[in-house]
Amino acid sequence: MRITWRILARRLAYLTAEGAIVRSQYQVRPPRFEYVLTGKGRALSPVLETIEHWDRTWHDIASESSTVKRSGDRFAARLLHGL
Structure with missing residues (x-):
């Protein structure tokens, strides 16, 4: 990043x-x-480790199933299909 x-x-x-x-x-x-x-x-270490674990688990699935569009200074994700 x-x-x-x-x-x-x-x-x-x-x-x-x-x-x-x-x-x-x-x-x-x-x-x-x-x-x-x-x-x-x-x-904060346990919190960050939990977020990292969640990212490793769901990152590939999320990138396949949702799109992200720019809306001003915020990003909004739109689910394309259920998991």
């Missing part, structure tokens, strides 16, 4: 503000940072 630097920066800032990750600078010139999961971030 490709992501722009702007989107990545926003997501990292959000996760930092929410306390899911901690940002620490490890180099001054050029400035470089690392992000480390906090306890709150690590607590």
Whole structure:
């Protein structure tokens, strides 16, 4: 999955503000940072693993049975036939 630097920066800032990750600078010139999961971030692990398992199970089926159309800034999936 490709992501722009702007989107990545926003997501990292959000996760930092929410306390899911901690940002620490490890180099001054050029400035470089690392992000480390906090306890709150690590607590998301079971949720993310469940989503990953669901994706591995259903991704191929979903791509065969539905279409996705762009609607403004949102995507809407339309089921073509039942599973």
